[in-house]
Amino acid sequence: MSQASSAWSSSLNTNNPIPPSIPELSNGFRRVLAHIAGDGRLLTDPADCWAYGYDNSRRHALPQAVVFASDEEQILQLVSLCRDAGVPLTARGRGTGTTGATVPDRGGVVLSLERMDRILQIIPEDRLAIVQPGVLNAQLQQAVGDLGFFWPPDPTSAATCTIGGNLAYNSAGPRAVKYGTARESTLGLRVVTGRGEALRTGVMTTKGVVGYDLTRLIIGSEGTLAIITEATLKLTPLPETKRTLRATYKDIHAAAAAVSAIMAQPIIPCALEFMDASAIATVRHYAEFDLPDGAGAALMIELDGSAACIEESVSAVCAAARNAGLLELRRAESKEEIAALWKTRKALSPTLRHIAPKKINEDVVVxxxxxxxxxEGLEQLSQSTxxxxxxxxxxxNGNIHVNLLIDPDDPDEVARAAECLDAVFALVLRLDGTLSGEHGVGIEKRDFVGQELGPxxxxxxxxIKRCFDPAGILNAGKGFPSP
Amino acid sequence: MSQASSAWSSSLNTNNPIPPSIPELSNGFRRVLAHIAGDGRLLTDPADCWAYGYDNSRRHALPQAVVFASDEEQILQLVSLCRDAGVPLTARGRGTGTTGATVPDRGGVVLSLERMDRILQIIPEDRLAIVQPGVLNAQLQQAVGDLGFFWPPDPTSAATCTIGGNLAYNSAGPRAVKYGTARESTLGLRVVTGRGEALRTGVMTTKGVVGYDLTRLIIGSEGTLAIITEATLKLTPLPETKRTLRATYKDIHAAAAAVSAIMAQPIIPCALEFMDASAIATVRHYAEFDLPDGAGAALMIELDGSAACIEESVSAVCAAARNAGLLELRRAESKEEIAALWKTRKALSPTLRHIAPKKINEDVVVxxxxxxxxxEGLEQLSQSTxxxxxxxxxxxNGNIHVNLLIDPDDPDEVARAAECLDAVFALVLRLDGTLSGEHGVGIEKRDFVGQELGPxxxxxxxxIKRCFDPAGILNAGKGFPSP
Known part of the structure; x- marks a missing residue:
């Protein structure tokens, strides 16, 4: 993120950062805001507010004020103030999102939840943890890991992203293939709606059918319905051990057939990642690499389970992974070998960023x-554009990170990339897919989602947005096309 | 159900079954209704409509008309007609619900989905099935079972209940402990809202974060938001084998500690059922029974997995089940033994119905x-009332079926039972529980849910209901207290 942020700031005029279309906050508003925020919990100087204006997209917009959330009561007062004044309010974790969902493009107040970072309770007998939204994913994993549990969502940004953000985006990661997303691992929430009302959603148990499912409605709503002030998370017992395999295929069709075969038998891997031919060519070019010649696609397969059963699981999954297009099936025996196998996959993101710092990264699903x-369609599109x-x-999960490597200083290439992206999305929808599997919509995809959702x-x-937020202050304009 | 229905009909006046407070359907409405319904798809004679007025609660109300759904277009027209005329419309599967949710207590039209019973597509490579709402749970399990899959929700009524009903109630069953409820096993829906508009919710994939999660909002909404016309269900591969255990404890505390210990290790049983001392006493009295003396609670534990690993799973779970209060831990080796072990648990419902045909059966969760x-609290309540x-x-799941065995002809006992039930619900909420785990609210619990949900x-x-159904025609008054 740090490399990219210097690029952003250089492209922005820091002398006049708030567009004239955004009205000034009144003195009266500022006075009440300072009172509500409390000591040391308000930023209004543009230089201080700057860092709260971006996320991990290429976007930035300067908020007029930043408030650090302290508790539900403060948030209730803040929401009521913004609601009555019609001032936009954007809740934010640590800004690791990639879609601009927390970029305050309409100005107003950014509410940073980062200081509400306490794990309130872990109840191992009930397999749950109650946390504040600013708890980091990695911090939670550490705390519950000591007790023999984990929380399934594992985005790449786990070390720095917050649980509140994970819930706002319905974050996932490699483990989702076996353990599901945030929606499947959350029992209930406490939230403050855009009406300025606090409520509890969901239950403290793994079953519950009283009332409508507001928990999952709010999860993935990108801060547009309510601000999450507390979450009751469902924990999963840690598996005893893991095994890692790498399967290389002559082409993507053979790899895709193997994925279907693996997913159709009862031993579900805890990670089932893939790279296409062009991803393989990329890492091969930039990193020391040991895939067999002719590799057209590769799968990284991770299995977890009890020590006594893991070999059986490996056999079952290897059997499913074998088909006529398989070139090589390797397993890692030692920690070093596991690291070596994953190296290929993990080399991808930095390598691609090195080649094209402003690459377009989509996370479509088919x-x-x-x-x-x-x-195959993408290969054709690449050739034609x-x-x-x-x-x-x-x-x-069929969740494919499609990376368009472009030079943003080449206007012709930018135009062709936009055209290509349109075609990618159209192809996804034609194949019964969805435009985002885990990154969300935010600003980046809002003009496209109408094609998927329909009028x-x-x-x-x-x-529904109006029910939760009649004044339209909570992250307004994100996630959906402008009416 | 047949025993009970004779009781209901005897208590109702069949000569004037529609209460005078419900207005007659106009001749104009009836004419258009006949046209929309189509040949052989409309009932209006009270004798024909009778059977569509009850469910598996003790309630009955006669609908003024019954329409058999044929397709989305017909349902769209029907909803529009009822919306414009303000006529209540109650969607219904096979009427196996226990809360009166499909009992048309405001009259109007019942829409039976039972003839929309086609499995439209099964795609094993994508682990999904696309079905009409009238498909029976058992019919689906048979069809996907032949391909090596199952759909996790397994209510006791699986042989006769519909997928549409399972979704409307978010049905579960014993397998939910490992495989979740309908919410976790549904990818998307096609529905017709109370506005008379058709839409698709969700995705065809196991990940998707575009727009709000309408799929899970509609699942469990008891037909109050929209009528489900098609569902895309997520399938799970069938495990290779199963093992069944029965653990007997000296008291409920020892059994509860064992449940916590079992759930805190990574081998999650596919069923973890329990019976308390009074349940044991009941079956012991009425059925041949082999539990050890002094049994204060019993657990039925079912494990599934691959043949090569199942013994390891049995050992792990047995280790977790053992504590100072364990009296006996038995495993079934043969089919006969499995049947014998389950006999105890399965003897309960019929035995209780024999003792108290009009027992009150709640399904609270703690x-x-x-x-x-x-x-323990229930034991005290039993003594005091x-x-x-x-x-x-x-x-x-902590999902406990609390059965109050009452004689409905004893007004004093009925009054004490009502008082007792109030106290049961208060106790559940004090223990951070929920009033229903899988049966839902319907009419039965609607006056209680305000205590759990809050204003x-x-x-x-x-x-939210008004967004989907501004005219308030879809199963109005169900699931929530009267305003």
Whole structure:
């Protein structure tokens, strides 16, 4: 993020950072805001507010004020103030999102939840943890790991992203293939809606059917419905051991068939990642690399379970992974070998960033059975538009990170990339896929989601938004196309 | 159900079955209704409509018309007709619910989905099935079972209940402890809202974060938001084999501690059922029974997995099940032994119905760690109110079927039972539990849910209901207290 942020700031005029279309906050508002925020919990100097204006997209917009959340009561007062004044309020964790969802493009107040970072309770007998939204994913994993549990969502940014952010985006990661996303691992929430009302959603138990499911409605809503002030998370017992395999195939069709076969038998891997031919070519070019010649696609497969059963699981998954297009199936025996196998996969992101610092990274999803067809379509698009496309991602979910490597200083290439992206999204929808698997919509994709959702669903979602936030202050304009 | 229905009909006046407070359907409405319904798809004679007025609660109300759904277009027209005329519309599967949720207590039209019973597509490579709402749970399990899969929700009524009903109630069953409920096993829906608009919710993939999660909002909404016309279900590969254990404890505290210990290790059983002392006494009295003397609680534990690993799983779970209060731990080796072990558990429902045909059966949930405390509280309530209470259920989820055995012809006992039930619900909420784990609210519990949800959540849910169904025609008055 630090490399990229210097690029952003250089492209922005820091002398007049608030666009004239955004009205000044009144003195009266500022006075009450300072009172509500409390000592040492308010920033208003543009230089101080600056860092709260970006996320891990290429976007930045300066908020007029930043408040550090302290507790539910303060948030209730803040929401009521903004609601009455019609001032935009954008809740934010640590800004690791990639879609601009926390970039305050309408100005107003950013509410940083980063200081509400306490793990309130861990109840191992009930397999749950109650946390404040600013707890870091890694911090939670450490705390519950000591007791023999983990929380399934494991985004790449786990070390720095917050649970509140994970819930706002319905974050996932490699483990989702076996353990699901944030929606499947959350029992209940405490929230403050845009009306300025606090409520509890969900339950403290793994079953519950009283009332509508507001918990999952709010999870993934990108801060547009309510601000999460507390979450009751469902924990999963840590597996005893893991094994790592790498399967290399002559082409994407063979790899996709293997993914289907693996997912159709009862031993579900805890990670099932893939790289296409162009991803393989990329790492091969930039990193020392040991994939067999002719490799057209590779799968990284991680299995977990009890020590006594893991060999059986490895056999079952190897059997499913074997088909006529398999070139090589390797397993890692030692920690060093595991690290070596993952090196290939993990070399991808930095390598791609090195080649194209301003690459466009999409996280579309297609049904597993359509993956081969999808990658083939992308290859054709790459040829017809002249845009280099590199694909990798979470194959078990059909969640593919499509990377368009572009030079943003070449206006012709930028135009062709936009055209290419349109075609990628159209292809995804034609294959019964979805435009985002885990990154969300934010600003980046809001103009595209209408193609997926259709006007009836969009109107209904806008109505639901109005129920939670009639003044339209909570992260307004994010996640959906402008009406 | 047949025993009970004779009781209901005898208590109702069949000569004037529609209460005078419900207005007649106009001739104009009836004419259009006949046209929309289509040939052989409309009932209006009270004798024909009769059977569509009850569910598996003790309630009955006669609908003024019954329409058999044929397709989305017909349902769209029907909803529009009812919306414009303000006529209540109650969607219904096979009427196996226990809360009166499909009983048309405001008259109007019942829409039976039972003839929309086609499995449209099974895609094994994507682990999904696309079905119409009238498909029976057992019919689906058979079809996908032939391909090596199952759909996790397994209510006791699986042989006769529909997928649409399972989704409307978010149905579960014993397997939920490992595999979750309908919410975790559904990818997307097609629905018709109360506005008379069709839309698709969710995705065809196991990940997707575009827009709000309408899928899970509609699942469990008891037909109050929209009518499900198609569902895309997430399938799970069938495990290779199963093992069954029965653990007997000296008291409920020892059993509850074992449940916590079992749930805190990584081998999650596919069923973890329990019976309390009074349930044991009941079956012991009425059925041949082989539990050890002094048994104060019993657990039925079912494990699934691969043949090569199952013994290891049995050992791990047996180790967790052992504590100072364990009296006996038995495993079934043969099919006959498995049947014998389950016999005890399965003898409960018929035995209880034999003792008290009009027993009150609740399905509350408490955190697993509070189960001992809860059962003890129920024992005290039983003593103080003189109502016999028998408890069994899905221990791994803390989902306890609390049975109040009452004689409905004894007005004093009925009054004490009402008082007792109030106290049971208060106890559940004090222990951080929920009033329903899988049966839902319907009519039976609607006056109680306000205690759990609170006024802010109730108001928000009423607003959401108005977004989907502004005319308030879809199963109005169910699931929530009257305003």
């Amino acid at each position: 049904p597993v059975s359509r993956m081969g067809e999808f990658i 002249g845009i280099r496309i590199v694909n990798f991602g979470h194959a078990g 009836t669903a969009l109107a209904l979602m806008a109505d | 955190p697993v760690s509070r189960m001992g405390e809860f059962i 003189g109502i016999r209470i028998v408890n069994f259920g899905h221990a791994g 802010t959540a109730l108001a928000l849910m009423a607003d």
